[in-house]
Amino acid sequence: MTMATSITLLRLLAAAVILLCIYPHSEIGYRVAAVIFIGAIVSDILDGVVARAFNQVTTLGAKLDPLVDKILIYSALFSLMQIGAIAPIIVFPMFFRDMIVDGLRNKAAQALTVLGANVWGKIKFSFQSLSILCSLGYCISGNQIILGCANTALLVALIASVPGIIVIASAFRGTPPRNVSDGSSPLAKLPLTTRFF
Numbered sequence: 001m002t003m004a005t006s007i008t009l010l011r012l013l014a015a016a017v018i019l020l021c022i023y024p025h026s027e028i029g030y031r032v033a034a035v036i037f038i039g040a041i042v043s044d045i046l047d048g049v050v051a052r053a054f055n056q057v058t059t060l061g062a063k064l065d066p067l068v069d070k071i072l073i074y075s076a077l078f079s080l081m082q083i084g085a086i087a088p089i090i091v092f093p094m095f096f097r098d099m100i101v102d103g104l105r106n107k108a109a110q111a112l113t114v115l116g117a118n119v120w121g122k123i124k125f126s127f128q129s130l131s132i133l134c135s136l137g138y139c140i141s142g143n144q145i146i147l148g149c150a151n152t153a154l155l156v157a158l159i160a161s162v163p164g165i166i167v168i169a170s171a172f173r174g175t176p177p178r179n180v181s182d183g184s185s186p187l188a189k190l191p192l193t194t195r196f197f
Contacts, residue, residue, distance in 0.1 A: 004051035005061045007043050008068050014040040015072040022079045027140055033076075034136040040072055041129050069125065070098060076132045077154075085135040085147065090154045094128075094161060101164055120163040127157035 014036050021033035047065065051057045074095060080086045134150035137143070 002056040002058060002061065003054065004047045004056045005058065005064065007047040007050065008061065008065050011040045011043045011072060012068045015075050019075055019079055025083060030136050030139040034133060037076065037132060044069060073128050080132065080135040083139070085138050085150065086154060087151045090151060090158055094158045097161055097165070120160050123160040124157045127153045127160060131157065
């Protein structure tokens with residue numbers, strides 16, 4: 001197991017600990033959850049840096065990283081939604097969108113159509129993370145402005161997720177996005193088994 005994959009698995013453990021911290025509905029639990037969540041986000045950046053710097057980009061890591069990210073994000077979102085810190089009307093459409101896109105992405109992979117990460121996915125993840133931190137801030141302080149910021153950030157994440165559907169659909173039309181298909185992206189120069197999905 002590579003160092004990058006180990007960091008990814010630590011993030012999976014962090015997701016479980018965050019849930020345990022949220023469950024008691026205590027101020028100290030929310031504070032600890034926020035600190036651990038920030039650490040998990042840093043680890044998400046770190047495992048990518050380590051993988052590229054030490055040539056540890058693997059098929060397992062490429063598939064495991066986005067899966068762990070989704071577990072981290074949606075376990076926190078659903079937990080915070082259950083206590084009223086996140087609006088269900090935003091969470092559920094985003095969750096179903098991701099399930100559909102992941103299904104299409106897997107079919108594209110089976111058809112040997114390689115889809116690299118795009119900027120919209122990074123924006124979505126960033127605003128999801130911001131929403132979770134604001135939600136935890138609301139749980140700690142009870143400030144309604146912070147609650148509004150949490151739901152606004154999540155709404156922006158939902159809007160930013162829409163172009164991802166277009167990116168996936170373009171692969172099935174035989175016109176994958178330029179940054180992947182024309183060879184201009186470093187991803188296009190990697191062997192199939194080591195590209196990020």
